[in-house]
Amino acid sequence: MAQKTNSSLFQGARIRPYGERGYLLDQLSISKRFVIEQALSMTPPDGFDEYVIGADNLLILFQWPESEGVLHEWLSGLQCEILDGLNHSRRIEVPVRYDGPDLATVAVATGLSEAEVVAIHSAPEYRVRMMGFAPGFPYLDGLDERLHLERKASPRDRIEPGSVGIGGSHAGIYSVASPGGWHLLGRTDFPLFQAEQARGTVSDARQVFALAAGDTVKFLVI
């Protein structure tokens, strides 16, 4: 089922210039963002270079400066359809061993038992809001409010890939070894980012990245 949207959907959208060739679109719902993503991949504006997804925003980069007029025109002429249920997305199950180094401190900080933390963390169907920070790192929406915690005051210098953590209102999975300030609840062997698959040129992102923005993630307790 497709629903026709009228062309005024993006008229008057707030556009903030960012750098010489970039424009940020703000306050986008996931479905509006999806319409723009689809349109950028099928009928991009003149001089389009690439786009980057943020929490509720989208950066559109052009190949040359002073493209704001082109972008406005392109947005106001957008004749897209919103597809019900974002049907490009997939549901991915990620097995997790809940033996993370911060499980006990998260339990204390939230006033829950460790078993409750695990049950609450593994219950939701999470949605990948965006990828970023590192290749393949998913910011997951849907974390239960009881687990919303400030990031750690002193970040770890090295977090192993596969570490399953929470930070602020997001859940996430570290995709490469990196420093980081999230609370670590468990580990997974699920490969989020396979650098070796990126050898040569990559035509299909799915060869390299297990997830994409819009996908649903379910943690399975093992």
Next chain:
Amino acid sequence: MPVIEIISTGVGLSVQDYGRPGWRRFGVPPGGVMDRSSAAAANRLLGNRADAPVLEVLMQGAKLRVLEDTWIAIAGADLGCAIAPWTACAVSAGTILQFPMNRSGLWAYVAVPGGFDADRWFGSASVDSRNGLGRPLERGVQLSAVTSASSFKYERVGRRVLAAELQRDFSRPMEFELLPGPQFDLFSSQARADLVSSEWTVSPRSDRTGFRLEGPALNVPDSIRSEPVLPGSFQIPGSGLPIVTMVDGPTVGGYAKIAILREADLDWLAQCRPGTKIGFNLCS
């Protein structure tokens, strides 16, 4: 046929080209050479494409053995190599190229005819070791040139010294041009004034992901919802001291961005050694 063998990597040595843009939305940094204009100069001295893979030499210590007669061009930082920066020359097999000292700048670029022939990840030969992309160099690794000396058309190297007005002296004091960042208006007028009226010092805690600046702590607004981050952005974390995002830096972040360098100025900033004093002008 290999043309260069690594004897020592020194402080830092990697193959770089213009990076792998197009994958930021999956969290892959654009990467590539830290100073595009110098890498392009080294390539152009040999008639290569500006974005052909080069060796990027960070400060002193690297040592290379030339394995066959070839042409080599060097541009960027002056690291005391026998081949002066901004020039190209013929080099015979057996020559040892050393980069023994740090006279000016941080990154020197070594080009060979056609560029280095290196494996690519996401279409780029650039090494991003944190993310497992590209092939890190170590002692004993041999690198080939795309064009061998015997097939290289020497006459294409019309000018073997880069025009003087294009050469850069990175020890010169610099003022850089800034554009307002996406959160410019969230910063106090005091913070905005401090940014342009203060003298800043490049911190030793700087690398390919970001350059930190030391100076007066700026007033920090609340953190923002995670937003895409471009190289050259001045992110202001809780300390109030700017982190300038570089090409290997994260693709999204939650710190407010007071300003962003003009793209052309990022190359030069990347060449400023720790301790260098720099200033900024805001253009609108």
